[in-house]
Amino acid sequence: MINNPLVKSLLVNILDDESNLIIVQCLMEGMGTDEKIAEKTGIRLNIVRKYLYKLYDFGLASYKRSKDPETQWYSYVWKFEEDEVIKKICKDSEEYLEYLNERLDEEENNIFFICPEGHLKLDFNMTSEFEFICPECGEDMLFYDNSEIKNNIKEDIENVKNDYELFKENFKK
Numbered sequence: 001m002i003n004n005p006l007v008k009s010l011l012v013n014i015l016d017d018e019s020n021l022i023i024v025q026c027l028m029e030g031m032g033t034d035e036k037i038a039e040k041t042g043i044r045l046n047i048v049r050k051y052l053y054k055l056y057d058f059g060l061a062s063y064k065r066s067k068d069p070e071t072q073w074y075s076y077v078w079k080f081e082e083d084e085v086i087k088k089i090c091k092d093s094e095e096y097l098e099y100l101n102e103r104l105d106e107e108e109n110n111i112f113f114i115c116p117e118g119h120l121k122l123d124f125n126m127t128s129e130f131e132f133i134c135p136e137c138g139e140d141m142l143f144y145d146n147s148e149i150k151n152n153i154k155e156d157i158e159n160v161k162n163d164y165e166l167f168k169e170n171f172k173k
């Protein structure tokens with residue numbers, strides 16, 4: 001599961017570094033305690049704990065606490081919440097696609113003008129309010145060809161869609 005590009009990028013974001021993915025790998029293999037994970041991976045115990053709690057903060061890990069009747073010490077058994085990971089990725093992907101589509105609409109339904117000195121980029125209405133003159137420097141505003149921006153957004157949409165489709169095929173029940 002953690003080799004899927006969306007899962008990987010979500011987890012690396014939380015765990016700060018790809019090498020820490022092994023903590024999740026350990027959880028998935030049923031190594032439920034921070035001590036065992038630290039022992040297996042060689043990562044310092046306080047670092048393992050830090051990332052377990054970080055995963056917990058994102059709702060992607062949970063723990064059960066139990067008291068040892070002899071020592072009276074608490075032990076924590078951790079679990080990686082795969083279903084929550086799937087839910088989060090679906091939600092994030094859908095929100096991101098929505099955002100990209102809104103951005104594309106905005107670029108497609110407007111024409112833009114820029115100051116040749118780089119002060120401002122404005123849509124048609126704003127530019128005509130300023131009478132096609134940059135309010136910062138007084139230069140004539142120039143028509144801005146946004147076809148490259150539109151193409152980049154379209155490419156992004158395609159990529160996100162493809163990744164998301166692949167993800168859903170593999171993981172969504």
Ligand SMILES: [Zn+2]
Nearest residue numbers: 115119134137
């Ligand atoms: Zn200007």
